[in-house]
Amino acid sequence: MDLDKLTWLLEGLLERTPGTRHALVLSRDGLKLCHSAGLRTDSADHLAAIAAGVQSLAHSASVEFGDGAGGVRQAMAEFYGGLLFIVEAGHGAHLAVITSAEAEPGLVGHNMNELVEQMGEYLSTPVRAATGTA
């Protein structure tokens, strides 16, 4: 996985999307894979764990109340001072973006999905091998 290339793509997303502050790619079990330069390491770790939890709960909501197709298209949280967007990004990975309160949600979502398509093959986080070789 070419993390430098991924990071570069994340920075590109921030540049062309007004109001965006941070972008992060995480594994579904809540670990950061790469993130934009402005995000401190501790915050990146925290955001990765948060986003994995939100996505997992959103998935449960989709199982309980969705049409059975499964999957989560996008999870979003709006808080004082900003917004959080999360979309699935390839097998076993998610893309999270933090924006200011002024960002345009439709555009952010559109650009995130566009980016996911662009980064496609970079974004898979393989499942761990059965034998614990940590």
Next chain:
Amino acid sequence: MHSTTSESPAPEPPSGSGPPGPPSGAGPSSGARQPASDDAHPPLPATAEQALKIAVVGGFGAGKTTLVRSVSEIRPLSTEETMTRAGDGIDDTDGVEAKHSTTVAFDFGRITLDATSVLYVFGAPGQERFWFLWDRLFSGSLGAVVLVDTRRLEDSWYAIDRLEAQGTPFIVAHNDFGDTDHTLEQVRAALDLDPGVPLVRCDARVRASAKQVLIALVRHVRSLVCEGSR
């Protein structure tokens, strides 16, 4: 050897769901909504008025998700995700090599105690990166169960410290993974556990055993309340 987690969170697709059930307070015979469910459960009685909350905490891989799943009478909410290679070197599976998935938010289950009391069980995620969720899970809870795996005792120190610091009543349950050459006294000594904290042994996979753990916690909380009111 035992896996502490099952392979999949067993989502149930809503296969041709029947007519929407009557509003809450339906009689126990509205089984039509859950066809072919292995654990068809009666709906929450309309008389339920007392909701009690219990948190299940402990280290990574101690069996928290399994315990909530064992005791819940409803299909538990589970937020298990497959462990990825990003966790190599972070999520240490030494001793629990068969573990393939991990909780990333929390587990949630429910037990109806009697006509008026319902117990809600919240299982916390084990890894350090999710600890920030714990205080929210503890808030409003009657007490907590700390589940320990004697192969990885040190993983439970943080949970015990945090509960002690918060003043949340708790008991410790040794989840028996078949490594039981430790006596409970040895486990107590290794954890440096306060003599007032009950320590029990359980098999989190077995409903009856998991239930005994919750009963032990409720007894402990009751005795603390009785002491306090004396």
